[in-house]
Amino acid sequence: MPKKFGLNELREMFLSFFETKGHLRLPSFSLIPQNDASLLLINSGMAPMKPWFTGEQEPPRRRVTTCQKCIRTGDIENIGHTARHGTYFEMLGNFSFGDYFKREAIHWAWEFLTSPEWVGLEPDRLYPSVFAGNETTPADDEAFRIWNEEIGIPAQRIFKFGKEDNFWEHGSGPCGPCSEIYYDRGEQWGCGRPGCTVGCDCDRYIEVWNVVFSQFNNDGECHYTELKQKNIDTGMGLERLACVCQEVASLFDVDTVMNITNKVSQITHAHYGETAAKDVSLRVITDHIRSATFLICDGVLPSNEGRGYVLRRLLRRAARHGKLLGVNEPFLYEVCDTVIQENEGHYPELRERQDYITKVIRTEEENFARTIDGGMRIFSDLLAGHKEKGEGVFSGADAFKLYDTYGFPIDLTREMVEEQGMTVDEDGFQTLMQEQKERARKAREALGDLGWAGVEFGKDVPETEFVGYEHSTFPGAKVVALAVENEPAEELMPGVEGIVVLDKTPFYAEMGGQVADHGQIVIAGDRGVCFEVTDVQKNKGGKYMHYGKLVEGVLKVGDAVRAQIDGQRRRAVMRAHSATHLLDKALRTVLGDHVQQAGSLVEPDRLRFDFTHFSAMTAEELQQVEAMVNDAVLEGYPIRTDVLPIEAARQRGAIALFGEKYGDTVRVVDMGDGYSVEFCGGTHLDNTAKVGPFHIESEFSVASGVRRIEAITGRATLECMRGNCCTINAVAEALKAKPADIVSKAMQEIQEIRELRHMVDAFRAKDAMGEAGRFLMGAKDVDGLKVLTATLNDAGADQLRKMGDFLKDKDANVVAVLSSVTDGKITFLAVCGKQAVARGVKAGEIIRSVTAVCGGKGGGKPDSAMGGGSDVMKLDDALATVDDLVHAKLGR
Structure with missing residues (x-):
């Protein structure tokens, strides 16, 4: 019989074992992939280490061991219905980057599982498998020989399987044949069918270890090339090993997970074994709250796209199952403490961020509660209508109505409909979704870029070279194209509005949240040409389109001109832009690393900054952020910009916008030699002191999980301060008090007014x-x-x-x-x-x-x-x- 180790005990045992084999123990990487656009969330132990496997980066040591947090949501509909599926799990792993290979990996796996000093499973209940090979990849005879001749497993107990079972790959990246180890749990767990053996779908033979011999790199198109270095990637599900050691039916029955379920039962008064439906709901809630707690701890916030949508889907699915158990108030946040208590020994950051995690979950529960009740009533009415007509398909139009009006994800609608024995017309739903996106696109186009966004210039018109980082006035520009009323033109006449395209320009085109420069395009001398620039946009062809009006002379294609920006306005924009970077730094420091920029607008001495955060900022937090920005201004940090290879920029700690695409080289703005380092293509000051006084005017919500700060800098702040002083002096005069005494005087007057009103009432x-x-x-x-x-x-x-x-x-x-x-x-x-x-x-x-x-x-x-x-x-x-x-x- 296996020893009954607890889950936390097994995790520590595994990591300690491989430390004795010269491995460096690393903490779990974040669930948010770093510099890997191919993954939404970390889904395996090796995923964060891809650059070490491919040789792109040098690992901290050639031998590494980890217990990695993982999220997989591909089978989310099966959660709760089966013993095997879960969205959150921990993957134990030992890794070799060009060091040891198959022999050591197999021997150590066997030692850890069977040695009495470690797990101590019975050897005769363990069955290895190897890759059988196919027409393009040979069989793994080396692994077979090691199992057979060195470990001593009889040939008939070594199973050979095809690529689906014994060749590990997950999208693009390192891959290779693998050798799995199965544990025979006994006949009582089997299906009873004749010939039931390793590979059967029943729960008798359970895979506990997978040794991946990482030999190839998959380019994503199933083209395999030999890796320069052969690697070992071992994966073993911690919960699955605990199932074996604790002799329980599923991952939901493992000690730490069951303790979470017990907490859910305490709140919902539903217990295992009462009904099959209640068992499903208890498992869904338990699994999803584990996932949500770890996701939020790593900086994910609920939203309607990307990993934020994964989190929102998990929380809303769990909340709905709570309603199925009769709980109509927010309750998931109450389970957080149990999740944290069961995991804080290995993940102390959970306890450190407990208040934050709890607030995020409670806020999302409350937001969902405000919509789900009305939506459920509508859903019931729509469902009844389909049933009255004898229909087995819930229409796409109805599913879209629930999504568009009540915020029901299609996944939620699908699940509820399937519980009623029906299906959803998802094609119809997607058609309506596409129509909505198309309407939104046309609406954006209708807003236009002065109505001329559709102007296309020929290939003979070169891309505009931006020289505005170095020059505010550029005398050597040439007019390469003109347009009037959406059509190319050869010349512009006085009083006509149009577009001017130059071969080189100091004018910054509106992008990245920074507004465009204003100024003039002129020809001095007898011709006396002056074109007033009021906007600049960059089209898909890389042309800078200068919008404005010709106020003097005649401007022709081919003219040599002087392009000069409004320097005072540019400096005011730069003050606001540099302040935006300081604000971003301050928000991350005061609120936490979960803060991500979600949009910005930089205007002369004014800025708007959208960021991910779950609740309104307190007055104290706003004061801290404002003070931190002004402190950075007073410090007078030098501002340096460099163009670097993207990897070099990341190694310097530069912050990139999530979802933005960057080229091989990027522009990095560094304030204070590492105080604030961000990817940015905008224009900036050369010292933070030139930002001038910074003042936050407002902070409010613009979307679920997204806040907005509006602030002013430089002259705008000085004007605000002067205005406030005038107001204070006027109030002081009206109250017949000194400015320093107006608060106490006003409170006295208010009290007298209250007493008089009370008497009148x-x-x-x-x-x-x-x-x-x-x-x-x-x-x-x-x-x-x-x-x-x-x-x-x-x-x-x-x-x-x-x-x-x-x-x-x-x-x-x-x-x-x-x-x-x-x-x-x-x-x-x-x-x-x-x-x-x-x-x-x-x-x-x-x-x-x-x-x-x-x-x-x-x-x-x-x-x-x-x-x-x-x-x-x-x-x-x-x-x-x-x-x-x-x-x-x-x-x-």
Whole structure:
């Protein structure tokens, strides 16, 4: 029988074992791939080490061991339904980069699994497999010989499988034949079919180890070339090994995972074994909250695309299964502590970021809760409509409606529909999605670039060379193309708006969030040509299109011109742009590394910066960020720009925008010799001191998980400060106080105003009660009930309520309808005393009848109800019906 090691114990045991074999233990890499556009999330132990396998980078040591966090969502629909599928798992691995190869890897795998000092599994229950070969790749006879002759496994217990089972590759990159090790769990786990053996789909023979002999590189097109160095990539699922050692049915029954499920059960009051449906929901919640906790810890935030969409999908799927278990309030965030508690020994960063992780999950739960209830009602109605018609397909139009209006991902709709035994018309859904994207594209085009975005110039017009980093005025430019009203032209006449294309230009074209330069294109001397530039755009052909108006002379293709930008405006833009980099640095420092730039706009002395963050910034956080930027300004950091190979830029720690495509070389802006280092093609100052005073004007949400800061720099900040000083002085004069005392003086004045308002409100209330008493004295007697109606001038709803409460408290037999007309709208209040209600007269019924006469509606409780009306001319008629309504209720 295997030893019953805990999951955390097995992880430490594996890493320690390979340390004894000369391996360097490394911590798990982030789930977010670094410099690898081929992966959305890390999905295997070797994925973060691709450059070490290919030889592009030098590894820290030739032998490495890790326990790597992994996320795979390809089988997300199977989560909870099977014992094997999970989105989050940990991969134990030992790696060799051109050091040892097959012999050592096989021997060490066998030693770790079978040695009594380590895991101690029974050798006769272990079965290896090797690659059988195919028409393009030979069989792995070397691995077979090692297992057979050196380890001593009989040939009949060594299984040979094809490429699908025994050739490891995951997209492009290093790959090769592999040797798997299976563990026989015993007949009780088998399918009972004759011939059940290694390779059967049942749960008897479970793979616990996979040794990949990384010999080839796959270019992504199934073309294999020999690697310069032969590598070892071993993968063993930690949860799967724990299943074997703990003799449990699935990864959900492993100790650390089951503890999470127990927490979910405690909250939901659902327990394993009650029903199959509850078991599925418990597993889904357990798996997804594990994944979400680790994703958020590594900096992923919920969004509608990329890895953020993976996280949002997991959280919303888990939240929906919580609803299936009867939990209608946010609860996933409560499970975080258990996830962290079970994993913090190896991942201490979980505990360090617990508050942040919890806030992100709770915020996403609350956001989803606001949409799902209404969406579920609509879904139920749509589903019922299909079923009434006997349809087995949920229409693409309905699925799109749920997505577009209620934020239901197609995956969620598909899952809910399949639970009802139906399918979704996903082709129809995708068609509508494409139509929406096309409408959005056309709308963007309609906004235009002065309406001329579609101008195309021939190949004879060269790409424009930008010389604006070095020059603000460039006298040696040449006009290579002109356009007027969307058509190429040979010349521009005075007063005409058009486009000028130059062979070289100092004008920065709008891109990367930085606005374009303004200025002039001129010809001095007798011709006296002047073209005022008001915008610059770069088209797909690399031409800088200078938009503007010719104010003097005639400009022709081929003219030699002087291009001169508005230097003062450029400097103001550079102040804002350099401040944007400092702001990015400050936000990452104050809020955390999860902050990612999500967009920006840089204008003269003004900036707008969008960034990923889950909640509104506190006043203290905003003050910290603003102070940090101003500190960097006061330090006067030098600003240096370099053009570097992209790998050299990354090694310097330069921050790139996620999703942006970069060439082989990039421009790097370095402030303070490493204080802030970013990829950037914009224009910048040469010293942070020139930014001038920096001030944050506002911070608010622009999308789920995306915040926006608007700030000012330089002269704009100085103007703001002057304006504030003028305002303070004016307020001080009005309050007859010194500027330093205006806060205390204002608070004193406010307190006095509150006291006066309280006195006025008390007087009005007393007066209203007196008026209500007079109304009561004039009430009609209707079979023992006191019925009255009255109209008050400009009385608010609160005043009506107070009078109504007074009347029904004063006399238990009262039935009163009060009204007030304000701005052509009628407000009604009906009240009934306790005796009136006991005799069947109800305020809610009276108010509905009365308001209907005036073209309105209302409702409420038996003793008090309110409503409104719009036809003032029928107010008297409405009040006149009250006596008859009471008579009718009393049966008279």
